[in-house]
Amino acid sequence: MTHDLSGNLRQMIAVLERERQALASLDADELVCTARDKEALCEALSPVAPDALDNETRTLAETARQLNAVNRRVRNLLAANVAARIDALSGRPGTHRQATFAHA
Secondary structure, eight states: OOHHHHHHHHHHHHHHHHHHHHHHHOHHHHHHHHHHHHHHHHHHTTTOOGGGHHHHHHHHHHHHHHEOOOEHHHHHHHHHHHHHHHHHHHHHHHTHHHHHHHHH
């Protein structure tokens, strides 16, 4: 089981690195693929309890956690930039939020 866990965590790290590259290049298709891959890996990792981790897998899990946090910050910065541009174009701050809620 440790081999599968280690392999899944290594795959997650690779997917998170692909996601970071896709964010940097604004590659929407690759972002969709990485989201799908992350979901599948999360499902594979879901039955694993924290006490099942040894030193190696704990280090891999921490690396994946850190990469995911960095990618989340990049996504949030990109979203904030888009919101600011929409506000600037519309001349009315918050316009993009109103449109989003209107379609929800």
